[in-house]
Amino acid sequence: MHDIRSLDQQELKTLRQNHEELLGLCRSLEELADSLPFAIDEALCREVAEQVVPLLARTQDFEEQLLFPDLDRSAGSCFTAMMIERLKNEHRCDRLAAEEISLTLKAMLRGHCGMTFETIGYMLRGFFECVRRHVASEKAMIHQLISPEPESRMTLA
Template sequence: MPMRFSGQQELGQAYRELLALCDRLETLADSIPRRIDMTSCRVIMTELPEKLRRVHALEETILFPAVEGRRGTDDRDALIARLRAEHDQDDRAAVELVRVLKAVLDNRASLSWDAIGYMLRGFFETVRRHVATERLILWRHA
């Protein structure tokens, strides 16, 4: 069983909150185009950037040092570089997603409903996969 380390509980809570937001994104995607929950759009627009930034900041202060401090781990620099690149990609995707949701709220979306649903699904599936991978890394490197 891996050891516990400082910040692990806080990171775990941040992951749970981000995954709950992914569940809301999935519910929203499932509702397109029949009945868009505008309140949910507003909540997601508000919470997504904040929750994603919090998770990334915690990962960089908790997960990355755990990986870097692990002796005998080949390719740890490449792993950290990959994780940083994923953070950048997630951040850019979140900005675009918020922009599209704002356009939906303002009734000026230029994308089709299919494209919006695909965008939502692509984002939450990527974030879920990212969290699962980083949890595995934590378990292996803690």
Template sequence: MQGNVDKTGLRTASRAKGLALPPCDTSVDWLHRAHREQLALCNELEEVADSLPTNINKQKCIYAAKALIPLIKGVHHYEETILFPWLEASALRSSAMSDTLNRLRFEHCEDECFAEELTDALLKLGSGAEVNMEAVGYMLRGFFEGLRRHIAFEREHILTQIDSHHTA
């Protein structure tokens, strides 16, 4: 399947006749790769949290701040414009799937708002500005723990459904 590289560096699925192509192996691979990239960022954020308050790697803070919003928004855009519409129109459609997708959309909104606040805090940390270290540590841990739970939920409730559908 052809695709374009988006601003996050991940390959977006192509479209045919204005409709999202079903998540074939390439799209599922894309989602697995997106999850790995998000989890790698979570690991970086955890290292920043563990370094507080005295061993802060300012360069890591700036890198994480610059990567956070584009990665999160890019993955959410893919899921909400390609994957979720396909799931809603597919044989996997059910009231449980609809509830699951609504939950994930809500979490996306929360994660994006939280990512914006966290980006500001990381940029301050990276520049050496005064910040409340306890609050920043709390923000970091809340974000990466929530994102890890979100990914685990997607793997359990979305990817397992797709995998079982493709093998059926």
């Protein structure tokens, strides 16, 4: 028989920290998108290009190994299983987009990017909006998972 457990406080803290780091990355991406094409902060661009893939991968791996199984066990519904599959699919798409963003920003810094600044801006904005929405969805699911009282749980009316 498998050991059934819930996320402990340290794991929840790690998850919250990962989400805050992702939201910080989104702010940096938005700052870069707003700065195109005339006021690009090259240091910020380089930092984002280097950290976008590892940060996203670390967060997604943590969620898929700890959060999603806990959500599935706690809710045990078909709807929850479908939501988890949707989030996993978003993870795959986001990881591919993060890799493309990293490569694009590095090429832009070298002056070898074949895309227009407008296209790069749309790429960055599309990515950070999706990541923000994804984080918000996961936060809502976590709130439902850890709320001890039914009254404190979110309801959609």
